[in-house]
Amino acid sequence: NAGVTQTPKFQVLKTGQSMTLQCAQDMNHNSMYWYRQDPGMGLRLIYYSASEGTTDKGEVPNGYNVSRLNKREFSLRLESAAPSQTSVYFCASSEPRDRVVGTEAFFGQGTRLTVV
Amino acid sequence: AQSVTQLDSQVPVFEEAPVELRCNYSSSVSVYLFWYVQYPNQGLQLLLKYLSGSTLVKGINGFEAEFNKSQTSFHLRKPSVHISDTAEYFCAVSFSGGYNKLIFGAGTRLAVHP
Numbered sequence: 001n002a003g004v005t006q007t008p009k010f011q012v013l014k015t016g017q018s019m020t021l022q023c024a025q026d027m028n029h030n031s032m033y034w035y036r037q038d039p040g041m042g043l044r045l046i047y048y049s050a051s052e053g054t055t056d057k058g059e060v061p062n063g064y065n066v067s068r069l070n071k072r073e074f075s076l077r078l079e080s081a082a083p084s085q086t087s088v089y090f091c092a093s094s095e096p097r098d099r100v101v102g103t104e105a106f107f108g109q110g111t112r113l114t115v116v
Numbered sequence: 117a118q119s120v121t122q123l124d125s126q127v128p129v130f131e132e133a134p135v136e137l138r139c140n141y142s143s144s145v146s147v148y149l150f151w152y153v154q155y156p157n158q159g160l161q162l163l164l165k166y167l168s169g170s171t172l173v174k175g176i177n178g179f180e181a182e183f184n185k186s187q188t189s190f191h192l193r194k195p196s197v198h199i200s201d202t203a204e205y206f207c208a209v210s211f212s213g214g215y216n217k218l219i220f221g222a223g224t225r226l227a228v229h230p
Binding site (some may be wrong): 004031033035040041042043044045048050056058090092094095103104105107108109110 | 120122125150157158159160161162165203206215216217218219220221222223
């Protein structure tokens with residue numbers, strides 16, 4: 001039972017390089033999320049996808065793009081990485097539709113990204 | 117807008133002592149409340165959640181939390197901690213109409229000493 005799987009686990013980028021973080025869930029969840037975790041700031045929502053085919057900005061979307069490839073997969077792209085994007089990135093998924101509220105989110109193990 | 121404040125960034129405690137991690141929230145709509153735990157280099161794991169009903173919620177690993185609507189608080193407690201409870205703890209809220217988006221507090225690092 002894999003749950004939420006993120007790749008890669010670690011990545012070092014040079015300023016200006018691009019990369020895509022991959023996320024897949026096997027729980028048949030409709031909603032998926034990307035968060036970043038920085039010391040002393042908790043987790044902040046970058047983008048979310050309430051259901052397949054939809055994406056919306058979260059609290060800190062600048063410098064990122066997302067793609068909900070299908071129901072299972074939700075990728076996060078950094079087009080031109082900056083040192084301020086050094087962080088730990090978490091993907092999460094949650095039970096079906098917004099009408100079912102209060103259900104927990106399941107998290108991946110995280111991607112530790114360093115931009116030099 | 118919704119927000120979450122965790123009042124202590126670090127809490128040191130001796131093994132077998134009780135502990136309380138404090139969480140306050142602000143919201144103009146009904147919220148659903150969660151506590152997550154993060155062990156070093158791991159993802160987040162749900163400890164417990166409050167949706168409705170009894171204000172005292174019991175979770176895994178002997179933790180419990182009490183929802184206090186008048187004080188807009190959801191403090192986490194454990195009567196006797198173990199070394200293995202050393203971790204970072206996050207309080208979070210979601211709300212109706214919010215697609216289960218979680219808004220997190222800044223986290224409290226619990227350090228249990230022998």
